[in-house]
């Protein structure tokens with residue numbers, strides 16, 4: 001179970017503007033310092049998304065425990081990618097599920113009602129479905145630009161962001177994919193008010209400054 005109630009997690013999600021996905025930084029060995037820096041810079045939600053193949057479940061749980069401590073220090077939400085069992089094990093606030101991950105009702109059976117569940121979407125139809133899907137709380141839409149972080153995923157671009165914004169969903173939603181400081185104004189102009197980034201912070205020389213610069217330009 002997460003430490004916070006579902007209502008508190010959902011209130012924090014509502015005010016979240018900057019969501020970071022990071023791997024476990026196994027080769028650098030600096031996950032705790034990196035997370036502290038990114039969260040100090042204004043990241044609201046941090047997800048462990050380690051697709052390096054280096055982590056078995058125990059390693060993923062260990063890395064998530066490092067992130068959980070950082071989230072507790074900074075009042076941020078801890079997000080697990082793909083795996084409801086791991087989310088349950090670490091008491092995560094958030095589980096993120098893509099179109100090919102386990103179905104939301106199954107995740108809900110494992111996690112109960114307090115944990116926030118998010119969905120990836122890559123078309124207007126998927127986004128509108130996620131906006132009202134029972135058991136889901138938020139969704140992400142993109143990629144806004146092709147990105148090496150998700151090789152082979154077609155980028156629907158900012159037209160998708162514009163279409164979602166004009167549908168004015170009640171649920172929180174985030175734009176994702178290829179977003180950095182230079183591109184952020186175009187994403188905001190397209191109607192997004194929340195973003196997810198990977199490289200813009202994970203590859204920054206100064207992750208705190210990178211997060212701060214992004215956060216300062218997102219209203220709210």
Ligand SMILES: Cc1ncc(COP(=O)(O)OP(=O)(O)O)c(N)n1
Pocket residue numbers: 019021047049051081082096097098099100101118119120140176196
């Ligand atoms: C916050 C957030 N948004 C989108 C994704 C992508 O999820 P998915 O499509 O399942 O792809 P993988 O990340 O699992 O490769 C995400 N992880 N987090």
Ligand SMILES: Cc1nc(C(=O)O)sc1CCOP(=O)(O)O
Pocket residue numbers: 021120121122140141142143144147148149150153176177178179196197198199200
């Ligand atoms: C993990 C992921 N999911 C996407 C989606 O469109 O669902 S795009 C993406 C990668 C985003 O990485 P970066 O900020 O480095 O471009």
Ligand SMILES: [Mg+2]
Pocket residue numbers: 081082096097098101
């Ligand atoms: Mg996934």
